[in-house]
Structure formats: C-alpha cells, structure tokens
Amino acid sequence: xxxxxxxxxxxxxxxxxxGFQNQEHIKVKQVYGRNKKALSYFQKExxxxxNSNAIEEASVYIIAVSDDSITAVSELLKxxxxxxxxxxxxxxxxxxPSSVNRGVFYPLQTFSENRAVDFKEVPICxxxxxxxxxxxxxxxxxxxxxxxxxxxSKQRKDLHLAAVFVNNFTNHLYQIGHExxxxxxxxxxxxxxxxxxxxxxxxxxxxxxxxxxxxxxxDYGTMEKHIKDLQNKNHKEVYSxxxxxxQKTYGKKL
Amino acid sequence: xxxxxxxxxxxxxxxxxxGFQNQEHIKVKQVYGRNKKALSYFQKExxxxxNSNAIEEASVYIIAVSDDSITAVSELLKxxxxxxxxxxxxxxxxxxPSSVNRGVFYPLQTFSENRAVDFKEVPICxxxxxxxxxxxxxxxxxxxxxxxxxxxSKQRKDLHLAAVFVNNFTNHLYQIGHExxxxxxxxxxxxxxxxxxxxxxxxxxxxxxxxxxxxxxxDYGTMEKHIKDLQNKNHKEVYSxxxxxxQKTYGKKL
Numbered sequence: 001x002x003x004x005x006x007x008x009x010x011x012x013x014x015x016x017x018x019g020f021q022n023q024e025h026i027k028v029k030q031v032y033g034r035n036k037k038a039l040s041y042f043q044k045e046x047x048x049x050x051n052s053n054a055i056e057e058a059s060v061y062i063i064a065v066s067d068d069s070i071t072a073v074s075e076l077l078k079x080x081x082x083x084x085x086x087x088x089x090x091x092x093x094x095x096x097p098s099s100v101n102r103g104v105f106y107p108l109q110t111f112s113e114n115r116a117v118d119f120k121e122v123p124i125c126x127x128x129x130x131x132x133x134x135x136x137x138x139x140x141x142x143x144x145x146x147x148x149x150x151x152x153s154k155q156r157k158d159l160h161l162a163a164v165f166v167n168n169f170t171n172h173l174y175q176i177g178h179e180x181x182x183x184x185x186x187x188x189x190x191x192x193x194x195x196x197x198x199x200x201x202x203x204x205x206x207x208x209x210x211x212x213x214x215x216x217x218x219d220y221g222t223m224e225k226h227i228k229d230l231q232n233k234n235h236k237e238v239y240s241x242x243x244x245x246x247q248k249t250y251g252k253k254l
Numbered sequence: 255x256x257x258x259x260x261x262x263x264x265x266x267x268x269x270x271x272x273g274f275q276n277q278e279h280i281k282v283k284q285v286y287g288r289n290k291k292a293l294s295y296f297q298k299e300x301x302x303x304x305n306s307n308a309i310e311e312a313s314v315y316i317i318a319v320s321d322d323s324i325t326a327v328s329e330l331l332k333x334x335x336x337x338x339x340x341x342x343x344x345x346x347x348x349x350x351p352s353s354v355n356r357g358v359f360y361p362l363q364t365f366s367e368n369r370a371v372d373f374k375e376v377p378i379c380x381x382x383x384x385x386x387x388x389x390x391x392x393x394x395x396x397x398x399x400x401x402x403x404x405x406x407s408k409q410r411k412d413l414h415l416a417a418v419f420v421n422n423f424t425n426h427l428y429q430i431g432h433e434x435x436x437x438x439x440x441x442x443x444x445x446x447x448x449x450x451x452x453x454x455x456x457x458x459x460x461x462x463x464x465x466x467x468x469x470x471x472x473d474y475g476t477m478e479k480h481i482k483d484l485q486n487k488n489h490k491e492v493y494s495x496x497x498x499x500x501q502k503t504y505g506k507k508l
Binding site for chain 1 (some may be wrong): 365470
C-alpha cells in the first residue's frame with residue numbers, strides 16, 4: 001500500500017484525487033491546502049488540513065499547485081522522508097529542496113472542472129534521482145495509467161512546450177473558428193466532426209502527411225481572398241503567420 | 255431512385271462514390287474523368303468515361319474536382335437537364351453556368367487517401383436556386399448523412415475559412431509539436447491523448463471557456479522562457495502571434 005499526501009486543491013489535485021481513490025494499492029491519507037473552502041471537495045473521503053505543521057508522514061507527497069508556488073510548498077516538506085514529487089510540465093526537478101527525495105509526477109493532459117478524465121489514457125511522465133524512488137513513482141503511476149514514461153527535466157520541458165502548441169494554441173484556433181461561425185450565424189457545432197477527424201487522423205498519418213489546404217498547395221489566390229475576407233485584424237495575422245509557416249515547412253521538403 | 259454522374263477522380267470523388275454505393279435510393283451511373291488510370295478505382299462498380307461527349311443523362315451531376323477546374327468541367331454539362339452541383343467550400347454557386355440547374359453539395363470534412371470516412375457524421379451543406387432542386391439535393395444528402403444544412407454561398411465561404419483554422423492550421427500545430435518531440439527524442443504518440451481531449455472538450459465547453467495556458471493567464475515569465483527555448487524561428491513567430499491573439503481575446507472580455 002502506497003500512502004499519499006496531496007498538496008493543492010485545484011483542478012489537477014481534484015482529478016488526481018479522484019484517480020487515486022478506489023485504487024486498491026493507493027491510500028490518500030491527507031490533503032493539504034491553504035484554502036479551507038477548497039478542501040471541502042476532499043473532506044468526505046479523507047482527512048484534510050490547512051496547517052503545514054500537521055502534514056502527516058507518507059510514502060509520496062504529490063504537489064499539485066501552480067508552478068510559482070511549487071518551491072514554497074515543497075519547503076514545507078523539507079524534513080519528510082517520503083518522495084516529494086511535483087506535477088508540473090515546465091518546472092525542473094531541481095526546483096525542489098535538495099534535502100528531500102525529489103521526484104516528478106507529470107500527467108500530460110488538460111484538466112477542466114466538471115469534466116471527468118480517464119487516467120488510464122493519460123501518459124504520466126516520471127522523474128526521480130535514484131532507481132528506488134523511480135520504481136515507487138512508476139508503481140504509483142501504473143496504478144492509474146496505462147502509459148508511464150521516464151522523462152528527463154529537459155524532455156519534460158520540451159513536451160510541455162509541444163503541449164502548448166497542440167492544446168492551448170489549437171483551442172485558440174477553435175475559438176477563431178467559433179468567432180467566424182458566430183459572425184456568419186452558423187452553429188459552431190457543424191465544425192465538430194471536422195475537428196474530431198483532424199485530431200484522429202494523426203493516429204494513422206503523420207501531421208506532415210495529413211496537411212492539406214491553400215498554404216500547403218501554394219494557392220496564393222485563395223490565401224489572398226481569405227485574408228481579405230477576414231474582418232478581424234488578429235485573425236488576419238494568425239492566418240498569415242500560420243500559412244507562411246506551412247509554406248516554409250513544405251518548401252523545406254522539396 | 256436518384257441517378258448520379260460523378261465528375262472527378264480525386265480523394266473526394268472516391269469518398270463520395272463509396273458513400274453513395276450501397277445506398278438503396280442512389281445509383282452512380284457513371285464517373286467521368288480525364289485521367290484513364292484514375293478511373294480504374296470506379297471501373298469495377300460503374301461505367302466510366304474520359305470522353306466529355308459521352309456523359310450520360312442523370313438527375314444530379316456532382317462535380318468533385320479542384321476549385322480551379324470547376325468552371326471548365328461545369329461547361330461540359332451546359333446542355334444537361336439534371337442539377338449540376340459542385341462540392342467546394344469556397345466557390346460560389348454563381349461560378350456554374352447560368353444555363354444549368356445550379357447547386358452545391360459541400361461535405362464539411364477532410365478527406366484523405368486510405369482513410370475511410372463515415373458520411374453519417376459529415377455535415378453536408380447544400381444550396382440551390384429553386385425549392386425543387388433544393389429538395390432533391392436534400393434527399394440525396396440525407397441518404398448518406400445525418401446532418402444536412404441549407405447554407406448560402408456567403409455562409410459556406412465563411413465556414414470554409416473557419417475550417418482552414420480548425421483543420422489546416424490545427425494540423426500544422428500538430429506538426430510543430432511533432433518537430434519539438436522529434437528534436438527531444440520523445441515519441442509524438444505521447445501527445446495523442448491530449449490532442450484528442452482538446453478536440454473532445456469543445457463538445458461540452460466553448461473554446462472560450464476551455465482555454466488554458468500561459469497566454470490565457472498572462473504568465474509573461476513562462477512565455478518568455480518558451481520563446482527562448484524554441485530553436486526554430488518559425489516556431490517562435492507562431493508562438494508569439496498566437497499568444498498575442500489569445501491575450502487580446504481575453505483582454506477584450508475584461
């Protein structure tokens with residue numbers, strides 16, 4: 001049985017908590033958070049505390065707070081013997097105090113309130129400073145996910161950056177599509193099958209092979225018309241820069 | 255029974271042909287194309303011709319060729335009585351000869367070779383110049399799809415433009431993610447669950463609500479680090495422009 005103390009009360013903390021609950025070999029002993037109200041989510045199922053001096057002993061401390069707060073929260077665990085792991089994509093393992101058994105437990109997924117996540121499908125990237133700790137984190141991750149990977153701080157940083165492109169920026173393109181539809185009184189839902197197929201396609205074709213559209217085929221006439229048709233200055237700029245980037249990508253391959 | 259002549263032999267023509275086959279009330283009588291070899295795909299199941307003078311009579315002529323060739327191909331049908339419909343998102347109905355019964359039959363999806371498409375899930379946007387023709391196109395579209403919409407040339411143009419953002423540009427962001435992973439020796443497949451969740455999420459949250467990331471929360475520190483970490487000049491520019499566009503989007507809402 002792996003005992004866990006979870007530090008943090010946000011989206012990720014809640015999703016992790018739900019993922020850990022009902023796992024036979026995992027027990028979340030306690031959730032720590034500064035905000036008493038936010039702790040209510042966990043209260044029915046485990047003990048909670050706002051007092052950093054009352055943090056219990058555990059095999060693994062999982063820090064699920066914003067990047068900026070990781071160092072401060074990890075300082076509270078300086079005297080603990082368990083593994084102290086943060087959950088961030090972009091923070092190095094070295095941001096944790098050198099006195100603790102440092103680790104990283106990074107679930108590569110986007111977590112939203114009111115949207116359940118099946119952890120089995122979420123890749124978990126782990127890192128530790130010795131093989132014993134790595135083994136413990138691997139066991140913990142394997143309890144909830146089918147994909148567990150050892151990833152260095154450098155690789156994790158790159159992965160997080162790639163995630164910004166495929167998740168944050170992609171969602172913004174959906175938002176632009178939404179604005180164009182709204183302006184033209186078309187339901188955005190009409191684009192959903194296309195959005196889904198675009199995402200599914202790359203499981204069988206590489207994005208390089210899957211690319212289509214006016215920029216890919218150097219169709220300057222259509223691109224000019226499109227930029228002219230766009231009313232929003234931002235949309236025009238995004239259109240130009242992405243078209244240009246596509247053209248450069250395929251120019252390179254000639 | 256609706257009789258159809260299909261003009262064109264590319265990806266879309268093939269997918270439409272496959273969609274129409276086995277439909278009880280539709281018969282593809284003939285496929286016309288200039289390229290004899292490309293016609294071989296259809297030969298086993300229907301008659302084909304490269305001779306524009308041999309095009310048969312039909313209820314509906316579906317033109318599935320590149321945008322640039324639509325006018326030239328539709329000229330071949332000037333004396334036909336059936337509906338002459340093109341399948342393009344960005345070409346107006348008026349591009350067809352005024353002597354024919356003009357129509358549009360635009361399936362809003364991305365079609366790739368070697369990737370089957372379930373037409374039931376593909377919205378089909380139709381347009382015609384009289385209610386009778388509209389009814390016929392509606393019946394035809396309803397045979398293969400669950401979503402049939404009457405859409406004006408102007409709306410269709412906007413829809414196509416929105417599709418460039420959510421499909422072409424999104425795929426390019428996947429490509430950038432792929433390049434970042436490759437450089438860092440990480441398998442791109444690790445990003446697939448995130449890509450899929452990003453696409454699925456907008457069925458329950460609007461893109462505006464679903465937005466996350468450093469640009470959304472005005473986290474300048476992370477954005478600066480990211481731009482510094484990106485090695486590729488193109489990637490840097492795409493990062494800046496999209497982050498900027500996200501910030502403007504949310505700035506507007508304050």
